[in-house]
Amino acid sequence: MKSTLRFLLASFLLAATCVPPCSAALSEVQMQAAYVFNFIKFVEWPADTVKAGDKIRVCMIGDDGLHASLSAFNGRKAGEYELQIMPQSLDSDDLSACHVLYIDEREQRRVVSILKSLGDAPVLTISDISGFAERGGSIGLLYRDNRMLFEVNLAATRKARLHLSGQMLNLAANIFGR
C-alpha cells in the first residue's frame, strides 16, 4: 500500500513539475482570460452577495477577441464559485450587478467614470489600461519585457468588500493602497 502511494505521489509530482521549455507563448487575449479565471479562485466576495456554489457573473466591456477567450471558461468552477460569462456589456447595462468586470484598453477615456459609477458595489475590476490599479481599479495587468504581470489596489478591494488571499498578493508585482 505504502509503496503504491509513494509511486502514485512520485508520478503526480513528475506530472506537476514544469519541464522546460515552459515558456511557450500565449496570445494576449488567452493570457488575459486565464488571468481572470485564476484571480476568481483567490478572491472572496462578501457573504451577503455570493455564497459558495453560487454563480459569479463575469462581465466585460470592449473587445470581441477577449470575450471569445473568456467564454472558454463559461460554466467552469473557479474555487467555490461557478463562472457565468455574460454577453458583452453595453453602456446601458447596470455594471454593479456584475461580480467581475473586465474593462478593455479601448475604454481608457471612460475608465474613471466607470469605476466611480460602481460606487462600493462588490465588483472585482480588472483591466490592462495603464495605471488602472493606481486609479482605483482592483487589479491591473501590466507587461514587463514580454511577460504579463499584475498589480493590486487594496484600498479599492477593501471599498468593494472583497478579500484577496495572501497567496495571490505574494505574486503581485505591485501592491497599492495597503
Added chain:
Amino acid sequence: MKTNALQCTILIALLATTSHVQAAVTNEDAWPELSLGDLMKVGVESASRKKQSVSNTAAAVFVISASDIKRSGALTVPEILHLAPGVEVARLGNNKFAVSIRGFNGRMANKLLVLVDGRSIYSSLYGGVIWETENLPLEEINRIEVIRGAAGLAWGSNAVNGVINIITKRAQDTTGWLVDTHGGTATAKAGLMLRYGTKGEDGSAFRVSMNEQRRDGGKEANGRDAQDIWNDRSLTFRYDKPNGIDTRWFFSGRIFDSQSDETWLVPTLNPAAMYNSAQYGATRLTPFISNRSGGDLLGRLEQTTDGGGEVRVQTYFEKFQGDVPSASDNHNTFDFDAQHRFPLGESHDIVWGGNWRQTKHHNAMQPGGFLTTSGADTTVNLSSLFAQDEWTLLPRTFSLQGGVRVERQTFGGTSPQPSARALWTPNEQQSFWLSWSKSVRSPSVVQRKMGAYAVAIPASGSGTLPVMVYAAPPEQTGFGNEKVRTIELGHRAQWTPTLYSDLTAYVSKYEGVFGSRGQTITANNSTASGITGLPVDPACTAEMISFGLPNAAFGAPGLCVTHLYGNALPVRTRGLELSTEWSPLPVWRLQLNASHMRVDAGENTPYTSNTLLYGSSPKYQGSLRSSYNLNADLQFDFWLRRIGGLEHVADYGGASAMTPIAARTELDLRFAEQVTSALELSLVLQNLLSKQEIQFHPDYMPSLPVVPQRTIYLKALWHDR
C-alpha cells in the same frame, strides 16, 4: 516483486511520456489549465499584442514601444524617432541632429513640440530641441508617442507639425539594480548607465540613475578626421507615490553636463585665414567645444474626482546654460499647467485647462563676433487657456471632437488655435478619421532679437568689391506668428490578427513662414559709393575690418548687404504617411513604413529662403524593420531605411555647400543573446551602407559638415530582479 516490476515499468513509461504530458499542459489547447504562477512565466506572443492605444484616436499617431527602442540598436533619441513614419532625421555630425516632421527640417527645426513626461524640451531660445543635451537613458523610456500634424489645441504653440511625447517608465517598474554599458567605435565609443530603484510598503517607488556617454569621430567629406567629440553625463531620479484610490504624486529631476564639438565655419574676408575656400567658401575654422549644463525639477499631482473626472496639476522649473562660438545662453524656465477632464451627461467628455510659462534668457555675445543681439536680457511669457469636447454620437462607432486653445506669447501676441475632428469606427477592425486644425508657431528669441553675419564674399578677380552679408534681427520687420491650417484624413485597419495598416493623407497651408523680406545694400566709403552709386554707411567699414579686411580702414572699398527677415512666405505641403505591421510567424515581426511629401513654396528667387524650404526635407522616405526571435534567448533584428535626397544648399558658398545631397540607404543590424536570466549581450552594427557622404547641410549654425561613420558596438545589459 512482480508488482514492483510492474510499477517500475509504468514509472519508466510515465517518464518517457512526461515531456509529452508537459507539452500537452503548455500547448495551445491546455492554456486554461495554467496556474497563476505559471501565467507569470509564460511569454505573450508579441504578434498578438493589439495596436490599442491609438486605434480610437482621430489623429496620426505612432507609438514607439520600449521593445522597439531596444531592438532598434539606436543609442540616441533622434535615431529612435526614425522608427516612426514621416519623421525626418539627419545627422550633421556625431552630436548634431536635424529632426522634423512634414518638412522644414534643420538643426534649428522649430515646428515640432517635444516633451519628456510633460516637460517641454524645446528651447525657447530658437524654438528647437538641443538634442545634444537631451540624452535620457533609453532603458527608462516606456514609450514615445509621435503625433503628426497640427496639434496646437491639445499641446499649444510650436506643435504646428507635430508632437513627440516621451514617457518614462514608472518607478514601480524599474526596481532593483540595472547596468547598461556598451563600447565600440565612433558614435558608440563608450557608455555606462547605472540605475537603482526601490519600492516602499505604501506602494510608492523611487529610482535614481547615472548615465555617462562618450562618442567620437566623424570625418570631413574629404576624409580628414573631424573634431567631433560628444561627452555627456546626467543624474536623474523619479518618485511615484499613489495614495489610496484617488491620488497620484509624481516627481522627477535631472542634472546634466555635456561637452560637444562645435567647430564652425565663420565668414572671413581674409584669404590667409580661410580654411578651405574651394570646399567651404570664404570661411575660417573656429574650433570650439561647447559646454552645456543644467537641471530641472518637475512635480505632478493627479486626482480622480467623485463625478468620474480627473484633475492634473503640474509644475516644473528648469535651468540651463550653454555656449556656441561667440555667443552664450543662460536661461531659467518656470511652468505651471492644470487640466480637468470630466464626463458631461452620457455622451460628452470635456477637457479644459490652462498653462503659464515664463523663461528668462540672458544672452552674452562676443563683441565683434559674427552673432549679435539687440538686447542681452529677454523674458518670454507664454500663457494659454483651452477647452475641448468629445461628443460620442454612437457609442464606439462615431464621435466628434472640437475645441480651441487661446494662447498669448510675448512676441506673437494672442492667437486662437481651433481644431475639429471626427472618428468613425464601423467595426472592431477598422477606423476612419478626419481632422481640421489651425496652429500657430510663436517667434523664438533668436528669431526676434538675433542677427548674424552670415556670408562673406571676397573681391573677385573681375573687379567686384568684397561684400559682407548680415541678417538683421527680425524684430525689425515685426516678425510674428507663423500660422498653419491642416486637413488630414486617416484610416487604420487590423486586416487579419497578424496584419495591420495605418495610412494618413494631409494638406497643410502655412502663412508667414520665416523668410527674406528684402535687403538693403550700402557702400562703406565714398570710393565704394562712387563705383556703385550706393549710399554710404560708415558702419560698413567697421564690419569689413572686423571680418578680416584691415585695409578698409585705409579706404579700401567694400559693400554691406543687410537682409531683412520676417513673415514672408506662404508655403503648402501635402503628403502621405503609411505604416504597416505583419507577423508572418509568431516569432517574426515586420514593420514597413513609407512617406511622401511635396512642398510648394512659390517661385525661387535669389533672395528668399526657398531653397531652405524646398530642399531641407526629402520627398520620400521608407523603412523596413524586421524583428526575429531565433529562439527564446536569441534575437536577430535588421533595419533598412531609404531616404530621398535634399536640394538644400548651404549659405556659406564653396563646392561642398553647393552640392545637393544624394539619396541614401542605411542599414543597421543587431544580434542579441539572453546569456543568463539577468544578462543580455548584444552586438550592433550601424550605418553599414554608408557612402561617406554628409546627410544634411548646416543651416543657421554653420558647423563644419561631418560625415557620420559606420559604427559597431557591443552592449551588456544586466539587471537583478
